[in-house]
């Protein structure tokens with residue numbers, strides 16, 4: 266297993282991300298609600314930089330009992346990052362594509378050692 270230095274822990278604030286090169290891949294590292302998440306930066310659609318776009322709450326459609334729409338709302342529970350090429354959205358906590366949960370970015374472990382953060386690959 267290889268540990269690749271990301272940055273000092275103090276340099277990453279909640280809501281931040283870093284892109285690091287690992288072997289022939291790039292990895293996007295996120296700090297979200299006091300937890301670290303790391304995913305391949307290669308989008309499962311056409312290889313765009315999946316981790317480099319917007320970070321936004323999932324948009325949800327609110328339905329009436331008869332399934333007619335009451336409009337759209339932002340999720341309080343799910344945050345997505347959006348590939349900037351064509352808009353594939355990935356669940357920040359799982360790396361799964363929001364529109365097709367069978368598609369999932371490769372994930373990596375993030376560890377802390379002596380105040381530094383590393384991606385394990």
Ligand code: FES
Pocket residue numbers: 308309310311312313314315348349350351352353
């Ligand atoms: S390459 Fe990412 S959405 Fe198309």
